[in-house]
Amino acid sequence: MKRVLFVCNNLDHGGIPKALVNLLREIHRDYAVDLLLFYPWGPYLKDIPSDVRILPSEGLLPLLGMPQAIVQKQSKKQAALRAFLVIWSRLFGNQLPRKWIFSTTSELSGYDTAVAFAQDNSSRAFAIGCNAYVLQKVKAKQKVTFVHCDFEQYGGNTRGNRKVYREFDRIACVSRGCREAFLRVMPDLAGRTKIVYNCTDYGLIRKLAEESAEEFEKEHCNLVSVSRITPEKGHLRALKVMKRVMPEEPRLHWFVIGDGPCLEEFQAGIREAGLSERIHLLGMKDNPYCYMRQADALFLPSFHEAAPMVFDEAKTLGLPVLTTETTSSARLIGLTGCGLVCENSEEGIEKGLRKILKEPELLEQFRKKAEAQQLDNQVPREQWERLIRSEE
The missing domain is CATH 3.40.50.2000 (Glycogen Phosphorylase B;)
Structure with missing residues (x-):
């Protein structure tokens, strides 16, 4: 059975966490699935299948998935540290703050596929960081990232982010239009960029x-x-x-x-x-x-x-x-x-x-x-299977 790791910042309200949980509910019986949440929190946490192993969030990693309001309630010192890292990221970029955060965690290994499920907003935003974590801290035969946005228009279409996407083996876009917008920015990644529709319960x-x-x-x-x-x-x-x-x-x-x-x-x-x-x-x-x-x-x-x-x-x-x-x-x-x-x-x-x-x-x-629509998850399930089998 293939070992698959999914990485997401948290399971707060929103389409991306919901899409992740729906995908896990579709595939969990066919894979050995691990899930790393930077901060294991949010309303969708209760919907994760029981056989999906939730990995502990080590060191300072929770700061990347924890809202500032919650950090302030839990620790004034960590709230001050997070505020400093947010300001540093806005002024100088997020590479050094994230690298330092990652240095407080262990490396993960032994996976057939590692999936960064939540995209970054920009190269000057401190929070999220799933792409960087998968690239820097996970050993896997194949590394995949998901795109859930109009990449051409959203705020994360930066030189730094474009460089990050070129380091992945596969890019999964959640619609045909999403893929077309992504490839208008990075046409050289057409061979690696696939469509994987969202699953719906x-x-x-x-x-x-x-x-x-x-x-x-x-x-x-x-x-x-x-x-x-x-x-x-x-x-x-x-x-x-x-x-x-x-x-x-x-x-x-x-x-x-x-x-x-x-x-x-x-x-x-x-x-x-x-x-x-x-x-x-x-x-x-x-x-x-x-x-x-x-x-x-x-x-x-x-x-x-x-x-x-x-x-x-x-x-x-x-x-x-x-x-x-x-x-x-x-x-x-x-x-x-x-x-x-x-x-x-x-x-x-x-x-x-x-x-x-x-x-x-x-x-x-x-x-x-x-x-009158015929609705099921057969197509996204087949797209997912092709994606991780690295089929063209």
């Missing part, structure tokens, strides 16, 4: 969707967004659109599930716009599906995406999607007929929003298409 989603939650008003048009509230997710520009549309559309309500660095600015903008009764901030939810089940459409106003897991989750629940055009939205939503893909701009979002409000029959058409 369809049965669990349907089960969780049946749990009770506060009821949406059925006479309203209820949009729901499920994501971190970060700059690239487009909440702030969507708010500008809502300020124009909501006064003319009294039925329109927007429910936002998630939190993140832009939350306070988003909250303030909602208050200033006088839309607190129409835009509902529900916070982070371990189970967003009982809210998605009630919504009229999933709303993604993102600037850029790779292959949002929430697309498949929406299809599982027969939920139509209104999304901006990103690397994979045309294939995953537009071509499947499960929703409307609008131009990636404020004007495009407003046009798409007004269209579904004026033509409610569209949402019913999208819902029927979503409910």
Whole structure:
């Protein structure tokens, strides 16, 4: 049985940790799987299969996966050290801080494949570091890294990061559009760059969707967004659109599930716009599906995406999607007929929003298409098998 190591920073809320757990649940019976979490924390920790061995996080490694707020609660000294390393990384780059952190840990060896599952945001960001750890501290016959973003657009498209990716044997991109964007930056890696779609736990989603939650008003048009509230997710520009549309559309309500660095600015903008009764901030939810089940459409106003897991989750629940055009939205939503893909701009979002409000029959058409989708993990499972067998 092949030995496989997965490395991730933590299992906090978000698409990458969820994708990792879903993949582990698909493959754990066929491999001897070890999992190293820099900080073994997060809501998805309980979902890891029992036969996956979770390795201890040694030395100062937890600092790479631990939020600053948690470090401060646990140790003022470590909080001060982490703050210093964050500042150093911003000013001079993260190579030396990470190398020093790694020096406090043991080397891992004996693996057929080692997988860095979480990507770095930039070469000046201290946290994460999975790619560097796998390259520097793990001995394996094959080293693989995953790309979960539009590499061409996101903040980690730096000279330092590009150099790191060239050191891996295989790069796994989570959609066709994701791979195309990556190869526009590094076309010389085409032979090593494969597609491995995210796995989805369809049965669990349907089960969780049946749990009770506060009821949406059925006479309203209820949009729901499920994501971190970060700059690239487009909440702030969507708010500008809502300020124009909501006064003319009294039925329109927007429910936002998630939190993140832009939350306070988003909250303030909602208050200033006088839309607190129409835009509902529900916070982070371990189970967003009982809210998605009630919504009229999933709303993604993102600037850029790779292959949002929430697309498949929406299809599982027969939920139509209104999304901006990103690397994979045309294939995953537009071509499947499960929703409307609008131009990636404020004007495009407003046009798409007004269209579904004026033509409610569209949402019913999208819902029927979503409910008719054949959903399973056969393709991503086969892609994973080909990836680690190093087949062309």
